[in-house]
Amino acid sequence: MPPDTPVKTPGSPTPPQYVPILELLGVFLRLGILAIGGGVQAFMYRDLVEVKRWIDDKAYITGLAIAQVLPGANPVNLALYFGLKLRGGLGATVAVLGMVVPAFCIILGMGYAYRQLAHLPATHFILIGVASVGVAATLAMGAKIAKRLDRNWNTALIALVTFGAVGVLRLPMVPVVLVVVPLSILLAYVAERRRAG
Amino acid sequence: MLDSRLIGLIIVFAPLSLLSFGGGQAIVADIQYQTVEVHKWLSNSEFVDMFALSRAAPGPSTLISALIGWQVDGFAGALVAALAMYIPSSAVVYFAASWWQRSQTSPLRIAIERGLAPVAIGLVFAGVVAVVQAAQMDALALATLGMCTLILYFTKFSSYRLLFIVGAVYGALLYFGIDVFAQPGANLFYWWS
Numbered sequence: 001m002p003p004d005t006p007v008k009t010p011g012s013p014t015p016p017q018y019v020p021i022l023e024l025l026g027v028f029l030r031l032g033i034l035a036i037g038g039g040v041q042a043f044m045y046r047d048l049v050e051v052k053r054w055i056d057d058k059a060y061i062t063g064l065a066i067a068q069v070l071p072g073a074n075p076v077n078l079a080l081y082f083g084l085k086l087r088g089g090l091g092a093t094v095a096v097l098g099m100v101v102p103a104f105c106i107i108l109g110m111g112y113a114y115r116q117l118a119h120l121p122a123t124h125f126i127l128i129g130v131a132s133v134g135v136a137a138t139l140a141m142g143a144k145i146a147k148r149l150d151r152n153w154n155t156a157l158i159a160l161v162t163f164g165a166v167g168v169l170r171l172p173m174v175p176v177v178l179v180v181v182p183l184s185i186l187l188a189y190v191a192e193r194r195r196a197g
Numbered sequence: 198m199l200d201s202r203l204i205g206l207i208i209v210f211a212p213l214s215l216l217s218f219g220g221g222q223a224i225v226a227d228i229q230y231q232t233v234e235v236h237k238w239l240s241n242s243e244f245v246d247m248f249a250l251s252r253a254a255p256g257p258s259t260l261i262s263a264l265i266g267w268q269v270d271g272f273a274g275a276l277v278a279a280l281a282m283y284i285p286s287s288a289v290v291y292f293a294a295s296w297w298q299r300s301q302t303s304p305l306r307i308a309i310e311r312g313l314a315p316v317a318i319g320l321v322f323a324g325v326v327a328v329v330q331a332a333q334m335d336a337l338a339l340a341t342l343g344m345c346t347l348i349l350y351f352t353k354f355s356s357y358r359l360l361f362i363v364g365a366v367y368g369a370l371l372y373f374g375i376d377v378f379a380q381p382g383a384n385l386f387y388w389w390s
Contacts, residue, residue, distance in 0.1 A: 031258050034357050038257070040347075043356050058310075062297075065254045065313030068320050070293055071217050072286025074255030080287055081294045089228070092291065096283075103256020103280055104263055108272075112253050114246065122371050129367035132338045135328050142321040143350055157316045162319025168277050168327040174216075177316065185312030191221070192308050195231030 011146065019086045021094060028079055028098030039134030041067075041074040042141035044082075054086055056153055060146055069177060087122055102116065117158065159182045201271045203277045205236060210262050210281035217259060217286060228261065237270045291386075 027047050031040060041064060048055045057062070063085070067077035076096055082097025117123045149155050158180060165176045209231045213224045225248065232238045239247070247268075251261035259282050266278025300306045334342065341363060348354050 001342055012242055020298075030357070034360065039356070046349075050289045061314050061317055062310050064321075065310075065317035066290070066297065068317055069313065070286070072216050072283070072290055073217065073259040075257045076259075076283055076287065077290045080290050084291065084294050089274050096287065098281070099256060100260075100283065103254065103260055104275070107251065107254040107256070107260045107263055107266050108267055108275060109251055110245070111267060120224060122368075124373055126364055126367045127289050128338050129341055131328065131365050132334060132342040133345050133356070133363050135325055136342050136359075137327075137343075137349055137356050138321060138325050139346045140349035142318060142325070143319075143346075146318050149298075149314055149318065150311060155311075158312075159315035160315050163322045166320060167323030173320070177320075178254065180316055180319075181313065184316055188311035189305070189308035192311070193302060194316065195201065196304075 008185065010073075016194045019091070019197070021087055022092055023052075024083065024087060024093045025098050028095045029102060031079075032102040032134040039137040042134070042137035044075075044078055045141045045145075046137070054153070055082060057145065057148055059085070059183060061148075069181060102192060152191075154184070158187070177178065200270070203273060206262075206266050206269060206274060206278045209236065210278050211285050214285040215289065216280050217282075225257075228265070236248075238265065243268070329334055366377045 002116050031043055031047065034043070045060060049060050054175075061082045064080060067074045067081055070077060076099060079095035079099040080092045085090035087094070103140060114123070146159070149159070162176065162180050165171045165180070209228075211229075213227060216227075217224045229241075229244055229248075233241055233244050247261055247264045251258045251264060254260060260279065262278040263275040264281040266274035267277070268274070269278075297306065329339075345359055346364065348359065349356060365389070
């Protein structure tokens with residue numbers, strides 16, 4: 001059995017390492033319970049990349065892209081992808097259950113509580129505060145990852161066009177992605193061929 | 198066995214699962230149409246409440262399916278609707294991810310990886326804009342947002358702890374009746390968001 005306490009050197013790419021299944025479950029349970037306001041990806045980044053160092057930046061952004069581009073809720077897809085990467089099929093199952101089961105129970109509980117509390121302005125006020133932490137986590141993560149993107153015009157242009165189309169113009173995401181993703185991959189493929197040949 | 202309402206939930210949510218690109222956002226409009234107009238399981242205002250709850254709750258926003266399932270057929274409905282929402286898309290991701298990990302060195306994979314990265318970043322920031330606008334953040338929320346972004350960017354402070362601290366501070370502000378940005382001019386921020 002590989003050692004389960006690998007040496008962690010900050011900044012270096014993460015070496016393949018043994019991730020205890022219970023620790024994996026713990027991380028995703030906590031994410032399932034606490035990641036609020038659309039901040040799941042950001043909270044997961046902090047846990048998997050910055051705190052545990054199970055995943056490096058490059059692998060995280062790949063997982064993020066796959067989770068966003070394929071159908072399915074991003075948090076569930078991310079849990080599935082990283083669970084699979086870290087511990088195979090068992091890891092994927094544990095991660096998805098950790099992510100969904102507590103959230104499932106909480107949302108039903110909230111559905112019940114909401115009926116009792118909906119008339120109180122405090123409910124909405126506190127939720128907005130909590131949501132802004134979720135958004136802040138997303139912003140901080142986006143800024144950190146954007147800093148490490150390949151530095152070239154193609155990359156910058158694709159990122160800006162995607163943001164502009166979906167975030168500013170509010171075009172529907174599916175057609176935008178169907179146009180931008182093949183274009184971006186083609187550009188990357190051509191650049192790769194040119195570099196190689 | 199499955200009664201007709203449970204089968205109805207599966208028929209509504211399983212196909213939407215495969216269309217839920219980017220999570221709940223992409224399919225919210227269709228969920229509304231199917232559950233309110235077609236099946237008449239909910240009124241429009243009930244739907245809006247459930248949408249808000251699914252956004253405020255932790256975890257994936259597609260759990261709105263569980264809330265609707267609960268409304269339609271109790272706990273069994275919630276369970277069936279959640280499974281119908283997750284199993285089809287998860288199967289797709291599972292096979293895609295398995296292929297991904299087997300083709301480590303293929304040039305196509307490298308190109309896909311490099312090509313997807315900027316799209317992912319663009320979508321992340323687009324998501325930020327969407328949430329800020331949907332939440333109609335006021336000056337206080339925007340100030341919280343800015344401060345927390347700086348903290349999370351420059352320090353290793355736990356995002357969970359920050360979440361609880363902000364929740365507690367907001368609770369205290371409310372309890373003591375402090376209206377932090379009550380001056381005229383603060384409303385300028387409404388125009389922005």
